[in-house]
Amino acid sequence: MEKIEEIIASFHIDPSLLYDAIVSSTDDYIYIVDMKKDLALVSENMARDFELPGRLVPGLVPLWGASVHERDRGRYFQSIQEMMDGETDEHNVEYQIRNRKGEYIWVVCRGRLKRDGVGEPIMFAGVVTSLGDKGKVDHTTGLFTQRECEKRVTRLAEQHGGRAPGGLLLLGLDDFTRVNDLNDHIFGDTVLRQFAQSVQGHLPDGAEVFRFDGDEFAILWDRAEERDLLELYRKLHFYSNRRHEVDGVSYYCTVSGGIAMLGRDGDNYLDLIKYAASALEASKRRGKNICTVFSPGLIEARLRSMEIANQLQMSVAGGMERFRMVYQPLSQAGDLSVHGAEALLRWSCPLGEISPGEFIPVLESTSLIQSVGRWVLEQAVRTCRAWTAFCPDFVMNINISYLQMLEKDFVPQVRELLRRYALEPRHIVLELTESYFVTDMEMLKDTFRALREMGVRLAMDDFGTGYSSLGLLAASPADEVKIDRAFISAIHDNSFNRSFIGAVVQLCHSVGISVCVEGVERYEELKTVRTLQADSIQGFYLARPMPEEAFRARYWEGAGEKN
Incomplete structure (x- = not known):
């Protein structure tokens, strides 16, 4: 040769x-x-x-x-x-x-x-x-792909006979579709790249990050313990829970996590990713922006969630069967007289009485929230109109999912219900949780503006649990702020909580926002709250949520119509 x-x-x-x-x-x-x-x-x-x-x-x-x-x-x-x-x-x-x-x-x-x-x-x-x-690297983020993650896990498992030390932290950006819808996919891709680069900056030795589909990322950390992965998530959580900026445009995008450990939970890639995904799904169901460690009980929880989704479908298809409304009184802070109520949804099925914290996320994830939300809105408006006959200034607070507000027909729907029941808009307050006032401000600003121009007021619910900032209040479109129960517990013994609520009340009043303190469950809490000059109070100590008939019997029967 x-x-x-x-x-x-x-x-x-x-x-x-x-x-x-x-x-x-x-x-x-x-x-x-x-x-x-x-x-x-x-x-x-x-x-x-x-x-x-x-x-x-x-x-x-x-x-x-x-x-x-x-x-x-x-x-x-x-x-x-x-x-x-x-x-x-x-x-x-x-x-x-x-x-x-x-x-x-x-x-x-x-x-x-x-x-x-x-x-x-x-x-x-x-x-x-x-x-x-x-095909080994994702073009958008510059990270290795899911296929490469599979190779790494498989190699680790083979090297250690299925008992490889280490674990997988699966990350999912919360409500990332809002980022795309608010701007465009080019902006969204930039957010993904920014997140990917930031994650890499937090990685310890022995850890690698991979881009999965959509808004999901995975961190594989050889020889890590469960506590190591939780600590890593804590750092990423801290990074995510703040305002970010791309090309001068601000945005919020939190991250949820799910952890599965090599060897303990799975000795191969398919099991490991399945269990990490199950844990991430549990984090999303529990309200997002948290991390869950896989346990066998999560499989049962997922099956329960699927059964709840099936039962909800049947309830909606059956004309809102098994749904019912209850109403929790809102009392004036001065004399504790009832001047309004919060309309709350309840639901039961063959599985039993299901808490709103469990079934509402399922409603939102299955798009049933639109049908149920319309029903809730109409029930609350109808009831409010009936109760203004006894209390001319009665106000009904109604919880609204941000998914409802994103619908183009939401404002016309509210306007039509007010017309149909001959109810003045001043009697209605729509409640949205604090985080959405921040993360969806740009997307919802036209809806907020249209509602306020109509005369419908807006309330920021659960204030203090998410992005709370006193500076946020001055620029907020909210007409009312509801301070979360987390700041009420033992308020008579906690000087920080007293000072915080006092500062919120003063600032809100200075910009024309009223304040409701919710979650008051003890006499000592009520006594302290009344010294802080809040406008209204809500909580089990004053009254628990009750059906329409019970509310009417307790507050209106025998009072006689006033108009």
């Missing part, structure tokens, strides 16, 4: 033509380094995409290494040093490197070092391949 030297000697071609042909036939980045002069010739795309000083680059190896991600830089320079020490003539390393956009992308760099007759390096040449072009 002929030697390669003999073949090349008999094959004559212009080297510049050969180089141009190779460069123009691939999207890879090509480099050739003259080791004697320490001068490199790089392909045009390499100079452009990484903002190199030109096609001829002096000191390429250290210059290139400076752009390699600090987590990978040691491996990059170690491979170079091994070649320089004569241990090998091959360079083959995967790492992340910063491109001209300031984004880190995954590449594999392969090269070969050539030496002269005495073993001195004379030429180093090779190619740099973007792993995104090979």
